[in-house]
Amino acid sequence: MISKESIVYSLRNLIQRKSRSFLTILSIFVGIITIFIFISFGLGLINYIESLKTESTVDKINIQPKGVGPPGLDDTFALSEEDLEAVDKTSGVIEASGVYFKPAEVRKNKELRFVWAISYDPEKPLVIEMFGTKIAKGRELRSGDSGKAVLGYNYLLKDKIFSEQSDINDRIELNGKELKIVGFFDAVGNPQDDSNIYITHDDFLEIYRGNSTGFNWIIAEVDSERIEEIIEKVEDSVRKSRNLEKGKEDFFVQSFEDLLEQFNRILLFIVVFVIAIALVSVLVSAVNTANTMVTSTLERKKEIGVMKAIGAKNSEVVKIFLFESAFLGLVAGVLGVIFGFFISYAGAEFLKRAGYGFLNPNFSPILFIGLILFAGVTGAISGTWPALRASKTRPTDALRYE
Amino acid sequence: MAKGKREVIRLEGVKKYYFMGENIVKAVDGVDMVINHGDFVAIMGPSGSGKSTTMNLVGSLDLPTDGEIYLDGHNIARLSESSLAQIRGKKIGFIFQSFNLIPNLTAKENIMLPMLFQGLRIDERELKAEKLLELVELTDRKNHYPNQLSGGQQQRVAIARALANDPDVILADEPTGNLDTKTGEKVMNFLEEFNRKGKTIIMVTHDPELAKEHAKIVYWMKDGKIEKTTKTKKAR
Ligand SMILES: Nc1ncnc2c1ncn2[C@@H]1O[C@H](COP(=O)(O)OP(=O)(O)O)[C@@H](O)[C@H]1O
Ligand SMILES: [Mg+2]
DSSP, rough: OOOOHHHHHHHHHHHHHHHHHHHHHHHHHHHHHHHHHHHHHHHHHHHHHHHHHHHHHHHEEEEEEESSSSSTTTSSOOOOOHHHHHHHHHEEEEEEEEEEEEEEEEEETHHHHHEEEEETTTOHHHHHHHHHHOOOEEEEOTOOOSEEEEEOOGGTTTSSSSSSOOOOOOOEEETTTEEEEEEEEOSSTTTGGGGGGGEEEHHHHHGGGGGGGGGGGEHHHHGGGGGHHHHHHHHHHHHHHHOOTTTTOOOEHHHHHHHHHHHHHHHHHHHHHHHHHHHHHHHHHHHHHHHHHHHHHHHTTTHHHHHHHTTOHHHHHHHHHHHHHHHHHHHHHHHHHHHHHHHHHHHHOOOOHHHHHTOOOOOOHHHHHHHHHHHHHHHHHHHHHHHHHHHHHHHHHHHHHO | OOGHHHHHHHHEEEEEEEEEEOOOOOEEEEEEEEEEOEEEEEEOTTTTSSSSHHHHHHHTSOOSSSEEEEEETTTTGGSSEEEEHHHHHHHHHOTTTTTOOTTTTTTHHHHHHHHHHHOOOOOHHHHHHHHHHHTOOOOGTTTGGGGSSSSHHHHHHHHHHTTTTTTTTEEETTTTTTTOOHHHHHHHHHHHHHHHHTTTEEEEEEEHHHHHHHSEEEEEOOOTTEEEEEETTTOO
């Protein structure tokens, strides 16, 4: 029976054995914090990736070289104008656009930085649609623009890329070529994409002269109803245009959604893996809790005997000790989610300042309640065996030592 | 039953042996005993004669190796552990030599505990505990913990706790053993008073004077057996 007497009795015992209770709570607490942080960030990331699946992304497919290195750095081959044409002509493809990108040296007022230069066809800005960003200031690129650049959001900030914030009509030098800034995009949420420099194909090819063998990426807008079928057709077209046998493709075609799914799977795997490790630490703390409870029951052997002498059933004794261990777990759970929340929150703020705004933890109430209950149940389970053992104490054995 | 006496406890050929490797300790070795309602019984004998073991068997804290024990006509060997606990808590109140209060409960909470185990409501428990504190003259100490009370006060709390569920029988194992003569006398007066009010009292002691002075019937134990039974002047 959970009663006033038994609750105050348990609490006073836990308080009396302060340092032991504290260490037990601490050991569960560490596991709960870890789980809280990883689940909150994991959920946040999964939500973020889900949010990338918008109307403008469901109908997009990517055609990329199966490079060994990161895209843009691997120059073994690239997709050609013919490949782009082949994609464009495939039935079901509404529009296709090639994208170049390469690492670039950008200089402004004698400050030198390394970022990505990206070029696209202003008539078919599919890459911008995919990033899901809009112009924050100035204008987008227009076809025929020469010596003009649109920059990522971070150039609008002081001390982010350059010490000075940039503005429309400022000049920058990209691999030695002077460009005039005509606009800025809104934040995408990660520091790499927010540092991009967008230019036209003509400027790109001029800057990289013989160095560029072709597109690093082709994006196509397709009929989203038939996307799976179109992916296969596009694969056929590009294979033919590149004169390759089936199974020996040096490129791959994937829908944007699949790409996100793939990210999600990897992400989920990492989150599950870390949580599994945290669970091991919770298991260790459960053993620790069981040990605490065993010690506690041995110390109170005589009290248990007295309680049985004055009418306590075994179940009553079990309840007292289960309550104590569950309480230790609950306190650890409550403290764990509170500290976990503050750490995640502070971490997210820090990441946001560092430009990783997309790493935004999700604080679902289920996470709080679930973890507190989990900790309580872990405590209760840890206490089960010691409590059952204690309840079997024979009153005479306990009372003999006077 | 003769003279309209109601039987509360009956022991028939009760033995309690402890097996310690090669040796058998015959703590209780064939005890027959009938205790009637309203009796004040003393179990007298030297240390190690089996008094406490007998009392624990009477109180169903342990089961005998052999023989039968009846509590209010129920054979305790036939009862499950939890119904035994229930009956024990209801019908028997224990008083121990070393008081055995729960250290982390106040005087009042200690007295409430047996009622909790009988499933009484909190307000009933509080009310009864207050009354009992008054009875043992400790109302002003109700929120004290055992270690804040003197030995005599602790034993009075223990007495109040033993009375919490209005038991028929009070078992007291050397209740004055840890007390000086004066405080011991006070405790004995309480026990006599309860006996006058109809409680059955079984007291274990190694002090013949104490037994003769307060009890009505004295069982003299030696080596686990009852040597003789005498009636004191109080029996009339
Ligand atoms: N749990 C036990 N294990 C072994 N021997 C015991 C146990 N309990 C009591 N004894 C022995 O039984 C005998 C009687 O003990 P006890 O009933 O406590 O005597 P008394 O109360 O008369 O001093 C003693 O010799 C004691 O050592
Ligand atoms: Mg004894």
